[in-house]
Amino acid sequence: MSGALSDLRVLDLTRHISGPYCTKLLAEFGAEVIKVETPGAGDPSRRIGPFVGDLPHPEKSGLFLYLNTGKKSITLDLRCESGKKLLKELARDVDVVVENFEAGILEGLGLGYEALSQINPSLVMTSISSFGQTGPYKEYKGTDIVEMAMGGLMYITGSPKREPLKYAGSQSQYVGGAYGATGTMLACMYRDSTGIGQHVDVSVMEAVISSLSDSMITYQYEGKIRMRLGGLNWAVHPSHIMPCKDGYILVSILTQGRWGDFCQFMNRPDLGEDPRFQTGIGRVSHAKEIDAAVEPWVMQWNREELFQAAQAWRLPFSLVLTTEDLLKDPQLIERKYFERIEHPVAGTFDYPGRPFQMSETPYKVSRAPFLGEHNIEIYCGRLGLSREDLVRLRTNAVI
Amino acid sequence: MSGLPLHGVRVIDLTMVWAGPLAASMLADMGAEVIKVESRRRQDAVRYLIYPKGEPGEDPWNRSGYFQRFNRNKYGITLDLTTRRGVEIFKQLVLTSDVVMENFTPRVMENFGLDYPVLRSIRPDIVMISMPAFGRSGPYRDYLGFGNSVEAMSGLSSMMGYEDGPPILGGVTFGDPVAGVHAAFAILAALHYRERTGKGQHIEIAQRECFTRFIGEAIMDYTMNGRVGRRMGNRHQYRAPHGCYPCKGEDEWVVIDAGSDEEWDKLCEVMGKPALAQDKRFFDSLSRWKNQDELNKIISEWTRQHDHYEVMRLLQGAGVPAGAVLTNKELLEDEHLKKRHFFHDINHPGAGVFPQVGPPVKLSCTPGSIRMHGPRLGEHNQLILSGLLGVSGDELDALVKEGIIGTEPLVAQQHFA
Numbered sequence: 122m123s124g125a126l127s128d129l130r131v132l133d134l135t136r137h138i139s140g141p142y143c144t145k146l147l148a149e150f151g152a153e154v155i156k157v158e159t160p161g162a163g164d165p166s167r168r169i170g171p172f173v174g175d176l177p178h179p180e181k182s183g184l185f186l187y188l189n190t191g192k193k194s195i196t197l198d199l200r201c202e203s204g205k206k207l208l209k210e211l212a213r214d215v216d217v218v219v220e221n222f223e224a225g226i227l228e229g230l231g232l233g234y235e236a237l238s239q240i241n242p243s244l245v246m247t248s249i250s251s252f253g254q255t256g257p258y259k260e261y262k263g264t265d266i267v268e269m270a271m272g273g274l275m276y277i278t279g280s281p282k283r284e285p286l287k288y289a290g291s292q293s294q295y296v297g298g299a300y301g302a303t304g305t306m307l308a309c310m311y312r313d314s315t316g317i318g319q320h321v322d323v324s325v326m327e328a329v330i331s332s333l334s335d336s337m338i339t340y341q342y343e344g345k346i347r348m349r350l351g352g353l354n355w356a357v358h359p360s361h362i363m364p365c366k367d368g369y370i371l372v373s374i375l376t377q378g379r380w381g382d383f384c385q386f387m388n389r390p391d392l393g394e395d396p397r398f399q400t401g402i403g404r405v406s407h408a409k410e411i412d413a414a415v416e417p418w419v420m421q422w423n424r425e426e427l428f429q430a431a432q433a434w435r436l437p438f439s440l441v442l443t444t445e446d447l448l449k450d451p452q453l454i455e456r457k458y459f460e461r462i463e464h465p466v467a468g469t470f471d472y473p474g475r476p477f478q479m480s481e482t483p484y485k486v487s488r489a490p491f492l493g494e495h496n497i498e499i500y501c502g503r504l505g506l507s508r509e510d511l512v513r514l515r516t517n518a519v520i
Numbered sequence: 521m522s523g524l525p526l527h528g529v530r531v532i533d534l535t536m537v538w539a540g541p542l543a544a545s546m547l548a549d550m551g552a553e554v555i556k557v558e559s560r561r562r563q564d565a566v567r568y569l570i571y572p573k574g575e576p577g578e579d580p581w582n583r584s585g586y587f588q589r590f591n592r593n594k595y596g597i598t599l600d601l602t603t604r605r606g607v608e609i610f611k612q613l614v615l616t617s618d619v620v621m622e623n624f625t626p627r628v629m630e631n632f633g634l635d636y637p638v639l640r641s642i643r644p645d646i647v648m649i650s651m652p653a654f655g656r657s658g659p660y661r662d663y664l665g666f667g668n669s670v671e672a673m674s675g676l677s678s679m680m681g682y683e684d685g686p687p688i689l690g691g692v693t694f695g696d697p698v699a700g701v702h703a704a705f706a707i708l709a710a711l712h713y714r715e716r717t718g719k720g721q722h723i724e725i726a727q728r729e730c731f732t733r734f735i736g737e738a739i740m741d742y743t744m745n746g747r748v749g750r751r752m753g754n755r756h757q758y759r760a761p762h763g764c765y766p767c768k769g770e771d772e773w774v775v776i777d778a779g780s781d782e783e784w785d786k787l788c789e790v791m792g793k794p795a796l797a798q799d800k801r802f803f804d805s806l807s808r809w810k811n812q813d814e815l816n817k818i819i820s821e822w823t824r825q826h827d828h829y830e831v832m833r834l835l836q837g838a839g840v841p842a843g844a845v846l847t848n849k850e851l852l853e854d855e856h857l858k859k860r861h862f863f864h865d866i867n868h869p870g871a872g873v874f875p876q877v878g879p880p881v882k883l884s885c886t887p888g889s890i891r892m893h894g895p896r897l898g899e900h901n902q903l904i905l906s907g908l909l910g911v912s913g914d915e916l917d918a919l920v921k922e923g924i925i926g927t928e929p930l931v932a933q934q935h936f937a
Contacts, residue, residue: 125713146702150709170758171741183740234884253882258856261836266754266762267843270775273851275764277691279682284764285773285845287754288690289679295734296694299701304881306708307550311525311886313715322882327862330851331880332697334538335570335586340848341875342585343574347848348771352688356569360668362677362687369687371672437664439672441687444742444749447675447732455658458729470743476702476730480636481721482713 124151125482129309131217132208133157133192134199136164138265138291139249139325140221141188142298143305146476147217148191149484155211155499156189156490160196160518163492164189173467179492180466186489187472190462194490195499196520199230203519210504212237212244216312217305221249224259234320244318245308249301253324263325268293272329277336280351296332297325357401358408362441363416368424369441372415372431379436380404386434387418464488496520524551524886529711531619532557532610533594536564538667538693539727540623540651541590542700547619547707548593549879549888555613555904556596556895559606560926563897566590572871579870581929582896588866589876589894596895597904600924601632609924610634612909614642618714619707623651626661636722645720647710649703655726665728667693674731675749679738683753695731702730759805760812761787764845765823767831773845774823774831784808786838791822864890898927 129152133144141156141164148154158164166188167179174181198204209232212218218237220227227233227248234246248254251263252271261267266287269275274293279286304321312318330337335355336347347355354360360373374380377400384393392398392414397407404411419427424440431438440446447453448471459471475484500506500520514520529552533544541556541564548554558564568576569586577583600606611634614620620639622629629635629650636648650656653665654673668689671677676694677687706723714720732739738749756762759779767774778787781804788797796802796818801811808815823831828844835842846854852863852875864878879888905911905925919925 125709128716146705171737171744171747173744175745183744184737187736187740252856253860256856256859258836261843262839262841263843264777264841266756266764266775266777267841270764270773270843270845273846273848274691274694275775276773276845276847279688279691283682284754284766286680286682286688287764287775288694289676289749289752290735290738292676292694292734296698296701299698299705300881303546303701303705303708304883306705306712307525307881307886308883309712310550310708311883313712314525314527317885319883319885322884324860324882327857327860328880330857330862331877332694332701333692333848333877334589334696336692337848337851337877338570338585338589340852342570342572347691349691352690354668354689361689362672364686369678371668371677371689373666373668375666432660432663435664437666437669439665439669441672441677442675443678444675444735444738446678447739448742450673452654452658452660453729453732456655456726456729458732468744470740472743473733473736473739474729476733477706477723477725479706479710479721479723481719482710 123482124485125479127151129153129217130215131155131219132211132215134218134220134222135249136221137166138188138294139297139301140219141166142295143247143249143301144192144219145188145190146299146302147305149475149486151482151485154192155495156192156194157197157208158194158492160198160520163196167492186464186467189489190472190486192490193495193499194492195496196493198519199232201519203514203517205230205232207504207519208232209237209240213240214503215241216245217309218244218246219249219301219305223262224248224250224252224254238318242318243312243316245305245312245321246318247301247305247308247321247323249297249323249325251325253327254322265291265293268297268325268329272326273333273337274329277347277349279349281349285349293325293329297323297328300328300331353408356405358404359411359415363419365419365422365424365427370419370424370427371439371441372419373437373439375437377401382434383436386431386436387415389414460486462486462488466491493520524888525883526550526552529553529619530617531555531621532613532617534620534622534624535651536623537566538590538696539699540621540703542697543703543707544594544621545590545592546701546704546880550886551888554594555900556591556594557599557610558596558897559598559600560923560928560930561600561602563929564591567897572868572874577870582869583871585874587894588868591894592866592876592890593892594895595900595904596898597901598898598925598927601634603924605919606924607633609905609909609911611642614639614646616908617643618647618711620646620648622649625664626650626652626656640720645714645718647707647714647720647723649707649723649725651699651703651725651727653727655729656724667696670695670699670727670731673728675735675738676731679735679749679751681751681753683751683755685751687751695727698734699725699727699730755812758809760809761815761819763816765816765820767823767826767828769827772828774828775843775845776819776835777841779805781805783840786840787835790834790838790840791819866890866893869893869896896927897929898925901925901927
């Protein structure tokens, strides 16, 4: 069975998180992704943890292993003339180039969209950067926390009494990569019907803003600044995480009908009839009174019991699962979500699996490549260089 | 829209609220003809959220700013799928369409008699996408879940919070846009495959599974080392200084991420404290990480004297990653976003012109634009049913009379209110 994207060949100049997540998606659905890494060091994420056994090793970074499943790796120094020439030869023969250097870096090397599209006019090139390819911030340095702050997500997250709070992990970087993959496919669709390639400019800051909803719209339509709400919902209550006997649970009452059901479930019909609590806004403005009644009741429960009992009442309560809990989650186990992947150097581990399932075309995941693992296959097999040429290039530190 | 990538692609959008409508709007921005199907019985719940200047007016369901954000560039019809005639018309629509999108709980489409096997028998190459919270199989198949559930069940919430505090939800239900963007990608991948093979397919995106990918490295840390992901506030697991610092104005903040020795030296220089770079508490990256509380105090003393944009400009000028923590108001006024034409005006029916987020990625040949406002309830009933499906004028009247179509809700369902 061929993958949905098995006709696409992708030259992947990305590193760290946003770009590799984009090309990981393409690889998972069948594209051939050729990752170009710096000779010697490789993708900087090879030097970022977590490492197997906390022992830093370029083939043992969990971050790298996870983000680069199913790709091929070649090494190439883009700063020297031989390297530039080889890159152009590779670009001639691919459908897509994805890169996430800071804006302007590739242009500076003579390898920007203008140059590559001259060699390959139907090329789709996707550039993912912190702030985009144009505009006054284009050369600013961005990392996940910076992109989240400037994307408006951080100001509204956390407690109103404390500093704004970053989302855990690298959410901006990941979402920037996901928008990048979607933009790439839009350009591929256009190329499918017209033969014309184009340049896709993805700003991670804008990807974050595009992932806001009410907080942005509230200012656009009502002129109101949205503050941090300490994990509470702006429109309904309760809809927040509460402590219970053995952990935490999300208590979530989104609609009016559910409030009545919830009060019956708690055996507190008086609350269900209280006129102050009859609308979402009413419950938001009386949040303290509601919490005073609900939180002690929640504290009497174990989280699993409360989760199951609430769902039986058709109340959308949820478990607050840790990474440890996830690996034991019955839903994920039954649906075979985690992928056990063997890697000869790093070992065999469970990785997060598919983003979605397609009935006709497979999801395909295999281990991340060693640094330069596919040099011979690509340079000799594709570009027709001899083994001796490879030695010459290696001696000159081109590959 | 012949100049856009998805010209000629027709999408039936049954999705509601955020994740699904965002996916469909990304397709609509790029030229797909998206027909949003609601009913007089059941409208998109966000039709009752956030009105122009806070005024719901006489027809609140047509005035929501929230609805506009995720439904621009779409056509809108009403169709009661609990009636036989409604289902028949829907099937006619499927016959002329390429994609059907839904984000109900798994049993709803089955109850309508409109699950994938039925749709495929009508139109063999149809691409259908379902977006359940937990998936169409497994013990939680029929459990209720919304964006906040996805966040809690994905594992993210357990790691969200201040380092000394409980887990909390984020400022938005971030799992929604994450699922939405992946859904758009999935549909495009399926259409690309169909182009090549003529085959349609059914896509299932379990929103929790999709979002769990965004904490991939924390899961790897658990499966590799048995280390459970924990709350770290604004700290970074490996780098310091990395945090959010108070500025001069009220509730005004800046973030700084100066992990390398070079960035640290520059930060000290910009703060006017070059001696600090030589201080042995902060001399190397490991010492800075271990002494980050002290370090953060020193940085805060400096940031407090400046406004957040000023700190950002000073530090970025010296090559140190830093960013102002922007409010919704500041985003709309930001000079960078203005130069990039990020916000577009939308002519909101009956209410005036308001700014909205434009297409989220910039395609050089086919940038796309906001061509149409989000549809009023049933706004395109005649255009689609008569114009596209050939339903006669008489029958259209009968459908209105029977309540199968219409432009007013049976009950204005203020879902979230």
